[in-house]
Amino acid sequence: MRWSWLYHVVRVALGAVFIYAAVGKIAQPAEFAREVDNYRLLPYVAVVLTAVVLPWLELLCGVGLIVRRWATGSALLVAIMLAVFTAALVSALVRGLDISCGCFALSGEASKVSLVRVFEDCVMLAAAVWIWWREEVRRNRVRALTAS
Amino acid sequence: MPSRKTLVQACAILVIAVAAGLLRNTLLPKGIAISCNRPRPPAEAPELEEGTAILAEIAIAPGGAQGSAGQTPGPCLWYASLAQFDSLRALEGVVLVDARSTQSFAKGHIPGAISLPADEVWEQQAKLAELVRARAVLVYCDDPRCDAAERLADQLLAHGCQAIAIYHAGIRGWIEAGRPVTRGEEGRP
Numbered sequence: 001m002r003w004s005w006l007y008h009v010v011r012v013a014l015g016a017v018f019i020y021a022a023v024g025k026i027a028q029p030a031e032f033a034r035e036v037d038n039y040r041l042l043p044y045v046a047v048v049l050t051a052v053v054l055p056w057l058e059l060l061c062g063v064g065l066i067v068r069r070w071a072t073g074s075a076l077l078v079a080i081m082l083a084v085f086t087a088a089l090v091s092a093l094v095r096g097l098d099i100s101c102g103c104f105a106l107s108g109e110a111s112k113v114s115l116v117r118v119f120e121d122c123v124m125l126a127a128a129v130w131i132w133w134r135e136e137v138r139r140n141r142v143r144a145l146t147a148s
Numbered sequence: 149m150p151s152r153k154t155l156v157q158a159c160a161i162l163v164i165a166v167a168a169g170l171l172r173n174t175l176l177p178k179g180i181a182i183s184c185n186r187p188r189p190p191a192e193a194p195e196l197e198e199g200t201a202i203l204a205e206i207a208i209a210p211g212g213a214q215g216s217a218g219q220t221p222g223p224c225l226w227y228a229s230l231a232q233f234d235s236l237r238a239l240e241g242v243v244l245v246d247a248r249s250t251q252s253f254a255k256g257h258i259p260g261a262i263s264l265p266a267d268e269v270w271e272q273q274a275k276l277a278e279l280v281r282a283r284a285v286l287v288y289c290d291d292p293r294c295d296a297a298e299r300l301a302d303q304l305l306a307h308g309c310q311a312i313a314i315y316h317a318g319i320r321g322w323i324e325a326g327r328p329v330t331r332g333e334e335g336r337p
Contacts, residue, residue: 029173029180034295048182052173057165064161073157076150098249099294112267136151 007134010127015065017124018058018078021104025055035102039088040095057081065131072139075132082125089118225301228313230325233286236313241283247300248289248319256329258288258322263333266300269307276307284311291320 025032033051036042042050057077064074089101092113101113103120111117150158173179228236236242237260246253246261253263264275266289279285285304289296301312315321323329 026172033180037293038295040293045182048180051180052182053166053169056169056172057162060161060165060168070157070161072150072154073159073161076154076158077161096252096255098252098290098296132150132154136154139151139153 007131011065011068011071011131014078014124014127014131015062015074018062018065020062022055022059022062024104025051025102026059029055032102035100038097038099038102039092040097041088041091054081072132072135075128075135079125079128079132082121082128086118086121086125089113089121093118224310225305225312225314227316228286230315230317230321232313233315236284236286239283242286243279243282243284244286244288245279245300246289246319247287247296248294250333252290254331254333256319256323256331258319259328259330261288261330264300266296266303269300269303276304279304280308282309284313285309286313286315288315288318288322291318292316294318 029051032055033047036050036054037044037047058081061074061078061081064070065078085103092099092101093115097113099113101111101117103111103117173182237244244258244261245264246257247264247266248257249265249267250263253261253265257263262275264272264279269276285301287297287301287304289300297314297316297318301314304312317325319329
């Protein structure tokens with residue numbers, strides 16, 4: 001299949017990015033909760049639940065993409081997460097919030113909310129949609145072959 | 149549209165993530181209390197009563213917190229109400245610091261404040277030395293939800309500042325209290 005090598009590189013890279021992002025947040029849930037709260041979008045109980053659950057969701061999806069088990073479900077969830085992250089970043093930028101984005105390194109200067117972060121999320125969102133679409137096509141092809 | 153199998157996979161991953169997250173949060177000591185009420189202020193920073201006592205000591209100590217070694221309670225950090233904030237500002241040798249970005253500072257800040265963004269402390273050593281010599285440092289950021297004031301206060305304590313008060317309501321609380329703001333960068337030393 002054309003672009004097969006590129007597809008695998010993108011799939012593994014996106015999975016690795018999500019695992020990397022998840023590890024720091026799992027280790028420091030209180031700090032991550034504070035960064036989610038800084039966006040001023042959610043009530044506090046939703047902030048805590050997000051801080052508790054989201055890193056594990058990122059970790060599971062990252063692993064799913066890399067080992068290619070439940071890859072369509074993982075890619076779909078990654079795409080949804082990235083769409084939500086992008087909307088939150090744009091919302092923070094529009095409101096002029098000077099906060100760290102909570103993307104990777106917690107409270108780091110490099111992870112401040114900015115247009116660069118929005119661009120990164122858009123690129124990863126496109127990659128996640130591509131992976132999801134490729135996996136759906138692959139599954140349908142396998143199903144057609146086994147049916148015939 | 150995602151296929152039914154994809155949706156089932158996504159739901160299964162979501163359920164496992166919720167279970168793992170809640171289990172981890174319950175079992176480990178670093179877990180967060182799941183509550184509707186935002187915990188503020190943090191436990192390590194006293195508010196009101198203890199802060200008032202510290203404020204009184206700073207107010208009567210002629211050499212400031214550092215000059216009266218042996219009498220003052222040592223390095224301390226507390227949250228100041230608007231009334232305490234006003235009392236402290238009136239004292240000589242107390243420096244007011246805006247911990248937000250320089251852009252936010254230029255858009256509007258509390259009159260008399262200097263700008264020291266929490267993320268630029270290492271680049272502003274001269275200003276840092278001035279703050280270490282101050283009798284007390286008042287810090288603020290946007291509102292109770294921002295963490296720049298706390299981050300700056302932690303760094304100031306690490307550099308030797310003896311008395312730091314965080315105005316928890318921030319610039320937003322200041323404006324809501326009907327107080328004036330100054331625009332531009334003229335407040336910077």
